Amino acid sequence: MQPTTDLLQGTLDLLILQTLAAGPMHGWGVAQRIQQVSKDVLQIGQGSLYPALHRLEYKGWIRADWGASENNRRAKFYSLTATGRRQLQAELKSWDRLSDAIGLVLGRIPEGA
Amino acid sequence: MLSEWLTRIRFFFVRRKPDELDEELCFHVEQSVERNVAAGMTAEEARREAMIEFGGVERAREQSFAQRPGWWLGTVEQDVRYALRGFRRNWVFTVAVIATLMVGIGATTAVFSVVDRILFRPLPYAHDDRLVSVGLVQPMQRQEFTLGGFFFEWRDNQKPFEALTFETGYGDCNLTETNPMHLHCISVAQDFLPTLGVTPVAGRNFTKEEDVPNGPRVVVITDGLWLSRFDRDPALVGKTVNLDGHATQIVGVLPRDFEMPRLQEVDILRPAQIDIAEQHTVNSGIGLPLWAFARLKPGIGLAEAKAEMEPLFLHTREWIPAELRKDFHLQVRSIRDLQMADVYRVAWVLLGAVLTVLAIACANVASLFSARGVAREKEMAVRSALGASRGRLLRQTLTEAVLLAIGGTAAGCVLAEILLRGFISIGPTGMPFLASARLDLRITLFMVVLAMVCATIFGILPALEIPKARALAARQARTATQARLRRVLVVGQIGLCVVLLSGASLLVRSFSNLERQSLGMQTRNVITVHVPLNWERYPAGTRDFYLRAEAAFRQLPGVTAVGISNSLPPGGPHAGSRYSEFEVEGKPPTPAGAGGSVAWRQVTPDYFRVLRIPIVEGANFSEEERGLNQHLAILSKDLAARFFPEGNAVGRHVMHEMFNPYRQAGPVYTVVGVAGMVKNGGLAGEDEPEFYELQTNGQSEYWDNHEVFLLESSLPAAALAPWIHARVAQLDPTAPVEMDTMEQVVSKLADRPRFETALLGFFACCGLLMAVIGLYGVIAFVATQRTQEIGVRMALGATRGNILRLIAGEGVRLIVIGGVLGLGASLVSARLLTSLLFHVSARDPWTYVGVVVVLGVVALAATLIPARAAMKVEPVVALRYE
Numbered sequence: 001m002q003p004t005t006d007l008l009q010g011t012l013d014l015l016i017l018q019t020l021a022a023g024p025m026h027g028w029g030v031a032q033r034i035q036q037v038s039k040d041v042l043q044i045g046q047g048s049l050y051p052a053l054h055r056l057e058y059k060g061w062i063r064a065d066w067g068a069s070e071n072n073r074r075a076k077f078y079s080l081t082a083t084g085r086r087q088l089q090a091e092l093k094s095w096d097r098l099s100d101a102i103g104l105v106l107g108r109i110p111e112g113a
Numbered sequence: 114m115l116s117e118w119l120t121r122i123r124f125f126f127v128r129r130k131p132d133e134l135d136e137e138l139c140f141h142v143e144q145s146v147e148r149n150v151a152a153g154m155t156a157e158e159a160r161r162e163a164m165i166e167f168g169g170v171e172r173a174r175e176q177s178f179a180q181r182p183g184w185w186l187g188t189v190e191q192d193v194r195y196a197l198r199g200f201r202r203n204w205v206f207t208v209a210v211i212a213t214l215m216v217g218i219g220a221t222t223a224v225f226s227v228v229d230r231i232l233f234r235p236l237p238y239a240h241d242d243r244l245v246s247v248g249l250v251q252p253m254q255r256q257e258f259t260l261g262g263f264f265f266e267w268r269d270n271q272k273p274f275e276a277l278t279f280e281t282g283y284g285d286c287n288l289t290e291t292n293p294m295h296l297h298c299i300s301v302a303q304d305f306l307p308t309l310g311v312t313p314v315a316g317r318n319f320t321k322e323e324d325v326p327n328g329p330r331v332v333v334i335t336d337g338l339w340l341s342r343f344d345r346d347p348a349l350v351g352k353t354v355n356l357d358g359h360a361t362q363i364v365g366v367l368p369r370d371f372e373m374p375r376l377q378e379v380d381i382l383r384p385a386q387i388d389i390a391e392q393h394t395v396n397s398g399i400g401l402p403l404w405a406f407a408r409l410k411p412g413i414g415l416a417e418a419k420a421e422m423e424p425l426f427l428h429t430r431e432w433i434p435a436e437l438r439k440d441f442h443l444q445v446r447s448i449r450d451l452q453m454a455d456v457y458r459v460a461w462v463l464l465g466a467v468l469t470v471l472a473i474a475c476a477n478v479a480s481l482f483s484a485r486g487v488a489r490e491k492e493m494a495v496r497s498a499l500g501a502s503r504g505r506l507l508r509q510t511l512t513e514a515v516l517l518a519i520g521g522t523a524a525g526c527v528l529a530e531i532l533l534r535g536f537i538s539i540g541p542t543g544m545p546f547l548a549s550a551r552l553d554l555r556i557t558l559f560m561v562v563l564a565m566v567c568a569t570i571f572g573i574l575p576a577l578e579i580p581k582a583r584a585l586a587a588r589q590a591r592t593a594t595q596a597r598l599r600r601v602l603v604v605g606q607i608g609l610c611v612v613l614l615s616g617a618s619l620l621v622r623s624f625s626n627l628e629r630q631s632l633g634m635q636t637r638n639v640i641t642v643h644v645p646l647n648w649e650r651y652p653a654g655t656r657d658f659y660l661r662a663e664a665a666f667r668q669l670p671g672v673t674a675v676g677i678s679n680s681l682p683p684g685g686p687h688a689g690s691r692y693s694e695f696e697v698e699g700k701p702p703t704p705a706g707a708g709g710s711v712a713w714r715q716v717t718p719d720y721f722r723v724l725r726i727p728i729v730e731g732a733n734f735s736e737e738e739r740g741l742n743q744h745l746a747i748l749s750k751d752l753a754a755r756f757f758p759e760g761n762a763v764g765r766h767v768m769h770e771m772f773n774p775y776r777q778a779g780p781v782y783t784v785v786g787v788a789g790m791v792k793n794g795g796l797a798g799e800d801e802p803e804f805y806e807l808q809t810n811g812q813s814e815y816w817d818n819h820e821v822f823l824l825e826s827s828l829p830a831a832a833l834a835p836w837i838h839a840r841v842a843q844l845d846p847t848a849p850v851e852m853d854t855m856e857q858v859v860s861k862l863a864d865r866p867r868f869e870t871a872l873l874g875f876f877a878c879c880g881l882l883m884a885v886i887g888l889y890g891v892i893a894f895v896a897t898q899r900t901q902e903i904g905v906r907m908a909l910g911a912t913r914g915n916i917l918r919l920i921a922g923e924g925v926r927l928i929v930i931g932g933v934l935g936l937g938a939s940l941v942s943a944r945l946l947t948s949l950l951f952h953v954s955a956r957d958p959w960t961y962v963g964v965v966v967v968l969g970v971v972a973l974a975a976t977l978i979p980a981r982a983a984m985k986v987e988p989v990v991a992l993r994y995e
Binding site for chain 1: 133134136137138140141143144145147166167168169172173174176177179180181
């Protein structure tokens with residue numbers, strides 16, 4: 001059993017957008033990257049990764065292009081669109097607000113810090 | 114935002130290929146495998162780990178697909194395909210539902226389209242709800258009219274109306290220019306159009322200055338004439354045309370939808386230019402006949418208006434000779450009532466019948482869906498267990514219901530169009546606006562929505578109950594309540610069906626009485642030729658023309674006798690007189706107004722010969738007597754019996770009084786014969802005693818301008834027609850000729866009852882059919898439900914007869930309850946039909962016995978078929994059932 005960490009609704013989208021902000025990447029890369037960066041805490045189930053990628057693509061926030069992977073295989077690379085970039089900024093802002101608020105409620109951050 | 118929407122819309126239309134996603138997922142797995150191999154696993158182990166890590170491939174794929182905008186459309190497609198497959202498998206159910214909806218929607222739409230034109234048609238007048246017709250009625254004239262001697266006093270003193278105006282009835286005029294034209298001209302008061310709220314579309318109404326005696330010749334023409342004669346010439350207004358030889362100025366054009374309140378044909382309106390003072394001297398001092406219309410003041414009702422007019426009416430009634438006075442009454446009714454007087458009842462009966470059919474149809478759809486819902490409970494439970502969400506199941510059921518509704522509606526619209534054409538083709542000519550009835554889009558739409566709602570509700574009801582897991586095992590609990598609902602529906606259907614059937618059989622009996630009654634005359638081989646003449650062309654009278662035409666007709670091949678009459682039995686309009694105006698020689702006069710009325714016909718001797726009317730006493734008029742200048746008469750049998758109760762009418766004398774304006778002696782008639790009874794009040798109407806006067810060749814002024822020839826001919830009318838037209842044209846090229854066979858004349862009178870009977874009969878058959886389908890469905894269903902029980906019973910020793918009784922008993926109970934309720938309801942509703950019935954009582958016991966027998970037999974058959982099937986079940990099979 002892998003450690004399950006239920007992601008907050010909508011957080012997965014934010015993580016994907018943030019990951020893609022670094023540059024175009026294929027689906028597997030996105031999953032690996034999130035796992036690495038989170039030090040294996042966040043394991044993205046593929047069952048939710050691909051629906052999320054497709055959803056973002058349909059929304060026009062990310063774009064998909066076929067390209068060659070590191071080992072020269074045909075792979076689908078996702079990259080942020082301009083709309084996606086704007087959306088990422090907006091989502092980051094609201095994430096900050098939310099996590100600050102939750103931190104306050106939980107008393108983890110001293111007031112005025 | 115905009116670009117986001119554009120992207121969505123693009124993806125809505127551009128469908129991605131499924132293998133792209135497969136490739137992407139495949140790549141993902143391969144990457145994991147490579148990583149695992151790099152970490153030192155064997156190839157097999159690496160792949161296994163990668164697959165475990167990935168999780169459900171299928172689920173990921175489906176969910177990715179589900180992200181696509183408009184993805185749900187695909188599921189609709191899926192649902193539709195699934196539903197269609199289901200329909201094919203269960204085609205009896207499908208056909209039954211579609212047929213039921215088709216008949217329900219088709220019949221209702223067609224009848225509503227007709228009835229809407231009749232009952233709810235907007236009149237082409239402003240605020241038509243406040244327009245009324247005001248006038249006198251008396252036993253011989255039931256359509257209200259008024260007289261110049263009264264009208265102006267009413268107009269000047271009335272209070273309940275904003276305005277009171279009149280028209281002068283029918284009128285003819287001729288456009289005497291190149292291409293002369295015969296037109297309908299009606300004279301109206303100056304405020305006629307403003308009172309109706311009609312404004313000319315071009316030009317203007319008459320002015321007050323023009324509506325004075327001997328005023329200028331100005332007219333307003335209808336749109337129809339503007340189009341047919343003047344090609345909608347925009348510069349026509351102000352131009353002068355020649356009307357009856359006088360230069361006449363056209364000052365206005367009426368709107369396209371204009372019609373007279375009494376629906377007469379009209380081409381031209383002209384100012385009445387009535388001399389008010391003269392109205393107390395002309396026509397025996399009571400003035401010219403007028404037809405009055407008024408606009409009620411806001412807030413005043415019909416009854417109020419009538420009450421307020423009553424004193425004025427009583428005051429003016431003093432002008433009528435005292436002995437007739439009490440026959441006259443005031444009548445105030447809406448223009449709609451005036452137009453639709455006797456069509457109302459038919460329209461309501463039709464509406465009632467079709468609503469009953471609709472109710473039966475709805476009950477049928479409901480019970481079919483409910484039966485299917487129960488039968489599919491298991492299927493639904495299985496699908497639910499396999500992971501279909503409740504919403505998905507609901508959507509599936511809804512899709513099926515909507516598909517069926519669409520099918521039923523489409524078929525219904527086709528049926529409605531066919532029915533409507535049928536109605537129009539068999540519709541009686543006297544039914545206003547029937548011919549112009551079209552499938553009403555609003556009504557069709559309403560019906561479509563109704564069908565959808567109906568199907569949705571009935572389709573969803575069973576699906577709303579969560580398919581419980583227990584439904585997989587046992588399904589008794591719900592079945593019981595649903596079965597009860599279906600039984601109630603069947604009882605209702607049978608009840609309504611009895612109502613329809615009994616109404617239809619009453620009309621059928623009435624119609625056959627009407628058709629079978631003796632007319633008292635011969636109609637075969639009799640051709641009628643109606644030749645109306647224009648008085649202006651015959652200043653010296655029409656006698657010579659008609660005598661010459663008679664002589665010409667006698668020489669036609671195949672014609673053996675030619676009679677002339679000024680009117681035709683049995684239904685045409687005819688002249689009449691009051692019974693009390695006759696005075697029998699040697700007897701005291703009858704009190705004025707007593708005795709009812711007497712039909713009066715002026716005929717030649719061949720009238721009796723052609724129609725084979727027997728002379729039961731005395732003799733027919735002779736050809737020689739036509740040349741003598743005597744007043745001779747033949748009486749109908751009942752008139753002779755009333756004049757001369759002691760018998761021996763022949764040779765006696767009867768004096769007919771005249772009012773001019775007061776009683777004075779008129780001509781004395783010598784009775785030469787007594788004739789058999791002939792129907793003369795229409796097919797269903799009350800017959801009047803008849804007085805036949807010999808039409809002599811003497812004074813020309815005794816001849817009418819609308820005489821009818823009756824030809825006894827061995828040749829068919831079509832063969833004679835060219836000759837007859839040629840002979841009349843030789844005498845007067847402008848005289849129109851209308852030919853008919855006597856059989857057509859009589860058959861036309863039966864049009865209305867035939868129409869009513871055919872329609873109600875049709876609805877009753879539809880109702881019966883649907884009720885039987887419903888009954889059959891329920892019994893068959895109950896029988897299947899109880900298969901296991903039947904097996905147990907038979908295993909325990911029940912005979913096949915017991916089983917038959919068990920199942921059929923259920924049906925019989927429903928039939929009896931429904932039948933009794935229906936009989937009660939039809940006894941009440943049949944009273945509505947009373948005025949449409951001829952020689953049949955609305956409570957005719959034989960009709961009801963017949964209905965009960967027919968319904969009982971048909972319904973029993975519908976019960977016995979499934980009951981017999983249940984009886985034949987093999988106990989072993991039944992026990993293993995399920």
